[in-house]
Amino acid sequence: MQPSFSELPLNPADPPYSAWGLWGHDDEAGTLNLLDENTVTQAAKEIQLGHRFSLNWSLSLPRTPQFQRHTKPFTHSLHFNTQKGSQIDGLRHFAYQKAGLFYNGKTKDDIIAPGSSAYAERHGKTYDASGVFAIAYDDLMACLAEQSQMSREPIEFRKGDILLVRSGYTQKYLQLAEDEERKLGHKMPPETCGVGQDERMLRFLWEKQVAVVGGDAPAWECLPPVCVSPGFLYHEVLLLVAGWGCPIAELLWLEDLAHACNEHGRWTFFFTSAPLNVPGGDASPANMVAML
Template sequence: MSKQIPAFEDLPLRKGDPPYSAWGLWEKPELGAFNHLTDDVVLRAAKEEIQTGARISLNLPLDFLQPPLFNRKVFERQVINKAPRVINDDVISINTQSSSQWDGLRHFAYQKEGKFYNNVSQDDIHGDPNSTVNGAESWAKQGVAGRGILIDYHAWAQKNNVEYDRVSQYAIPLDHVKTIIKEEKLEPRTGDILIIRTGFTEGYTKLDAAKKEEIAGRQSYPGLTASVEVLKWLWENQFSAVAGDQPGFECIPPIDPDFGMMHPMLLSGWGTSIGELFFLEELSKMCQKFGRYSFFVSSSPLDYTGVVASPPNIMAIF
């Protein structure tokens, strides 16, 4: 990237802006950190990562979570018989964040300030039903493609006798992540899509209906520790997006309530999308099979006016 990235200690970039924000950094603000995915970056990733043609979807079924988490709308499907012609249509109704998803830049604001990315307010979003400000449809028009790297935390934890509940609050220490990066022989670079596997979705499949009901209601999930140290590490690596197989990427609720969550800083501070509830079980197996934890990623988010979040429609190619 020719763009000069300021030091973490220089955040926020403008006096009076919310903590750790980088408003005004990008020439194409609608893309946020996806500005890192230039033609050169994508071309390099394609040339280096696509070696076998093997590929795997990272999408969960749209109706995977029953009931959905965070009190979201239940997936609905209707198959329509177009009689007397022998034709069928189907109609689905979903919350775009009830399964695998990209969080967009109008999803989670700085709560105290009430501001989204680049000083956007709720009035800016809701005042005009055709508003596209901070809408993720810009990502759909360009497409998301580049190098993905998998931090297979669940596999590493099993190997090293680190025990935790895959469907409850657990804060992954940054030191563990750095150790895994070293052991997986990864060298993170600007524009990478960071993906962390906690084993949440695999653990969820083993639950009975009553336990799934409980999981949906209590909002306690594993993820990366939220702290200034972790935020600094993420900034210095300049990932184009971060993602995981769990409901929030970061640990929910945060271990340090005084610091809170990183969602506001990532989404509304930096314009960095958060991928949640990605399906990573087969990706983990493929990484082990090929002995490498980097791959090419291709994602086509939905395109409509004012996208808040979108199913990722994503695959990894080796």
């Protein structure tokens, strides 16, 4: 039985809101423990249209990562060899040897060259997604209520659900000029839009037994906090202090999924993520897919 939000922290000596020991003192899964067999089988029923959406932003973006990550080597091909272990060959892996052509008649030059309405918009809420902006709890709840009303069936949270919040950051990023993008990446302390720090949001996530949070913003939460003395960061409670052991997904590509949700009047879907199997790793490419 999950303790109530008011019972946190479970040990008075632990950090605020923490749930250390809830799933055992040797636990390494945190809120992923909520994703039991029943949760997964119920989630599979969300696949009704057969539409699939990759939520992975390009590994080459952002060009100038925030949080001083641009000061470290930022290459991927040198960090891991995608054909070293378990793998799947892509369509550009092998060409017709005589013609030198790949799938659909593409040449080597073709495949190396780069490829060429949300709630806020509906309600006239405008903001610069590349700057500091806190998405308010009240707006998130109003958005959820509207989506539930527009859906064919009311949206009801279930244990182990994954909550995704689209801020519009990645869409805005692609519109930035080169100097604007570089300036954004170099800002210290980092500035980013995201969910505003609000204890009501913490209570909501805990009581709804949300297993993972994610979005298209660089940190999911607004940084630096714009509210007066919030008293916490989501990273502290959800992840860094390992208060709940709740994973945070960031910089997801949600545009295609958002358009499909609006088109079909459905804001719930099957969601899967298969992080790289890197023992001792601090993070991994998301490798996420949503299915309607």
